[in-house]
Amino acid sequence: MFKYALIVLLTLFISACKPSDKEMIKFGESLVAQSLKDPESAKFSSYYRPFGDGVGYVCGTVNAKNSYGGYVGNRNYYVHLTVKDDKVVDNSPVKIIDENDDKGEGNFRSICQ
Template identity: 45%
Template structure:
């Protein structure tokens, strides 16, 4: 009887160790990915607020293809209304911790587009 209890104790310790290893290798990366995703969403929302504030009519801002790159900067495309109330078309934007760049449609070099497409 005592041997069965010891065997049961050893088996439960071994099983809990296996479950811990399983959780570490399979559960932890999913948790980290979820946290990173939530942080990325916050960065994107903050960047979109900064970009919208640069527009003539911030409330008209429409965003697409927003993403966080490996350096933590956010890029994507924004559309907003002009002085006549018409949408001007999507333009690339790039937001770092210190600057906001929105490409002008007539610019010879579209820096934000270059930065976004190279990430």
């Protein structure tokens, strides 16, 4: 019984060392939503891509309404996050890639895939 309790405690301790991928995605999506004209309309498909201990990107697609109230279609996006002491301490500006931005698409592919 003691062995199982110790395993559970160690698992909780280790998982408390940094935010989960799900928490990182939620934070990244909130940053993206803040940059939109209608944040409540945002529909996401996102994932977290780690690049080391406490550093990574939230990547995915977002579809949101524009100023005219219509959805613009899925756009790729990414945002860099840095975690220290269980908290996101730094992030890059959100990059939402426009339809004809070939350089942005290239960056998205190299960072996120």
